Each structure stands twice: as structure tokens, then as C-alpha cells.
Amino acid sequence: MLKITVGDLDINYQIQGKGPPLLMIIGLSFSLLDWGKKLPDRLAQNYQLILFDNRDAGQTSQSTRPYSITDMADDAAGLLDALKIPKAHVFGVSMGGAIAQQFALKYPDKLDKLILGCTMAGGSCSQYGDISGVMDGNLLELLFTPEFIKSDRAALEVFLKETAPFHSKGEALQRQLQAFATHNTCDTLPNIKATTLVLTGDRDIVIPPTNSNVLAAKIPKAKLEVIADAAHGFSYSHADTTAKLILDFLQ
Template sequence: MTQITISDIDINYKIKGSGKPLLMIMGLSFSLLDWGKKFTEVLAKNYQLILFDNRDAGLTSPSPQPYSLVEMADDTAGLLDGLNIPKAHVFGVSMGGAIAQHFALKYPDKLDKLILGCTMAGGKCSQMGDISGVINVNLLDLLFTSTFIHSHRQELTDFLAKTTPLHSRDAALQRQLQAFASHDTYDTLSDIRATTLIITGDKDIAIPRSNSDLLATKISNAKLEIIADASHGFAYSNAEIIADLIRLFLK
């Protein structure tokens, strides 16, 4: 465990690989382990990955009070400052993609290229799907298609046995949910100037594809990639495909 104190919390982080910095922002409840070993190992061949646990998740300390996604973007910027990294590519998934939007808006000078995975603009113009699996710990159906589950059940069972104990629970999860619920960048997305790649799965039940379509129309310099037969956990189920898309985009 490696930690750095940023503002009022101790952030757990891990550096993997070498090359241009690529900051990875995880989604609601999950820890840095949820990226999966295969996906991070492939990306680490070309980039210096900065993996970390959001406040109230993983081995990062709990938050002493409620917060917003803007404050979580502040955590992200503080982590880069603490690591003496002036600028990085940023890849955020789900709630992490929402945090990445706020980072892009508030800290444009710290951002190179932006990647938004299975995320949303928030507010009244977005469509939230079924995220009950986070609360009742039915993560297989939340993250993966039935076909992928059927062919990888034991692997997924073993993976979740390692990752689930680090997920947010109780008051910590409620604070993250409240922060995510207040997310709304719809009216400011056109202010994002970074070249942006938007990725989503065509079978995502948590944050449906329509949200990525909206992001692609509102962010001026954005490209949309739809992953066939993929759900919310596409970075794990389609690791090589997603890694190839990212490497091509960041070239």
C-alpha cells in the first residue's frame, strides 16, 4: 500500500509501467483492483499508469464529510501535484468518467487527452439504468453480459472474491451515491477542449449507451466507440480491444 495525503484524506495509489502518464479514475464503490490485471498490464507496456482509490473506496481513507464530484476531481488534481506530474492523459469509467469531466473543466492545463468510459453528463438529460447490483452486491449481472458470465464464471467468481472486500459500504457508499447524484455537466460539456474518446458497451444496463451518444454530441472534439456484446465492465471483459483503442487514440 502506497498512500499520499491530499487535503483531508490519504489516497491509496499504485504506479504501473512507464511512458506518458495515464491517470485512471475508477467508478462508484470500486477500488483500483477492479481494472483487472490483464487490462492494466497491457496498458502498462506503453504508459505510466496512475491507479488510485477514490475517497470512501478501497484503501483510501473515508471522507470526514459529504462531498461533490468536483471535490473528487480536486482529489485527482492533488494526486497529480503530489506525484509531481504536471499533465496526464485521463481515463475515467462510470462515476470516474463523471469525475473526469469535472477534472477536464476545472483543470484543463493538467489534461492531455480525455477518455470517458460508460459514463454520463448527469442532470435531467441523462438516463440512469439499473445500478442496484452495487447495493445488493449482484455484480456479475451489473458488469457483464450473460454470455461472458457463462463462459468465464469461475474466473469472475475468483476476481470478485478479491475485489469485493475493498468496495464501498454503508455510509461511505451513501456519500459516493450522493456525490454522483448531484453530477450535472450538460450545460458545460461544450467547454471541454481536450481531444476526447468516448467508449461504451452496447449492452450496458447500468449507464445505457444513449448517455455516451449525448456526450459525443456535446463535446466538440469527441469520437465515440461502441463495443459490441459488452456491458458496464467492458474494461475487464474486453481488455485487449479497449487497450488497443486507447493506445491508438493516445498515439
């Protein structure tokens, strides 16, 4: 784990692997630890991964003010600048996918290919799901199918015990929620120029799969892949499938 100053933030980040840079943007409340080990290890065989904690999460600074998803995209772009990386592929999941959309719109020259996982455009063109588990701590039921929880419960409980201390809480979580609530790219998605892969699990209750249909339809150079029997946390539960889809797309 390393820290670097970007604006008024000290951003906690990690670099793994060698190859073309791939910036990975995690979702609401989570830290870079929530990617787990399997997916990053697979991707790092071919790419230089840049994982980081968003503002108000993990070991990155807490914000001193309210902010927008576009501000969080500025953080991501600033991190690349601080690391002297002129251009990268970007993979964002959930709220991280919203950040990635705003990054693609504001910083097209810093973006190679774009990957949007289990995310949405926001606004009136989106279907909202259930995020109550973020507030009450029932994350397993929110992220995974009952079948996956049953078969992997012991490992999941260990994973959650390791990651939960770094999740956003209190005012920090409220600021992230407020930023995500105001995200809206319904009318600007056609302006995304990057070749785009849209990923979703077919059993996502947090951000229903219909949202990925909207993204794939509105982004000009987008391709949709639906992962069977997968929920919102598909990048963890279906890491091998996710890695193959991403590697095939980027190569």
C-alpha cells in the same frame, strides 16, 4: 500499493509502467483492484499508469463530510500534484468518468487527452439505468453479459472474492452515491477543450449507451466508439479491445 496525503485524505495509489502519464479513475464503490490485470498490463507497456482509490473506497481515507464529484476531481488533481506530475491523460469509467469530466472542466492545463468510459453527463440530458446490483451485491449481472458470465464464471467469482472486500459500504457508499446523483455537466460539456474518446458497451444496463451519444455530441473534439457485446464492465471483459482503442487514440 502506496499512500500519499492529499488535503485531508491519505490516497492509496499504484504506479505501473513507464511513458507519458495516464491517470485511471475507477467508478462507484470500486477500488483500483477492479481494473483487473489485463488492461493495466497492456496500457503499461506504453504509459505510466497512475491507479488510485477514490475517497470512501478501497484503502483511501473515508470522508468526514458529504462531497461532490468536483471535490473528487480535486482529489485527482491533488494526487497528480503530490506526485509532481504536471499533466496527464485521464481515463475515467462510470462515476470515474463523471470525475474525469469535472477534472477536464476545472483543470484543463493538467489534462492532455480525455477518455470517458461507460459514463454520463447526469442531469436532465441523461438516461439512467439500473444500479441496484451495487446495493444488493449482484455485481456480475450488473457488469457483464449473461454469455460472458457463463463462459468465465469461475474466474469472475475468484476476481469478485479478491475485490469485494475493498468496495465501499454503508455510509461511505451513501456519500459516493449522493455525489454521483448531483453530477450534472449537460450545459458545460461544450467547454471541455481536450481531445476526447468516448467508450461504451452496446449492452450496458447500468449507464445505457445513449448517454455516450450525448457526451460525444456535446464535447467539441470527441469521438465515440461502441464495443459490441459488452456491458458496463467492458474494460475487464473486453480488455484487449479496450486497450487497442485507447492506445490507438493516445498515439
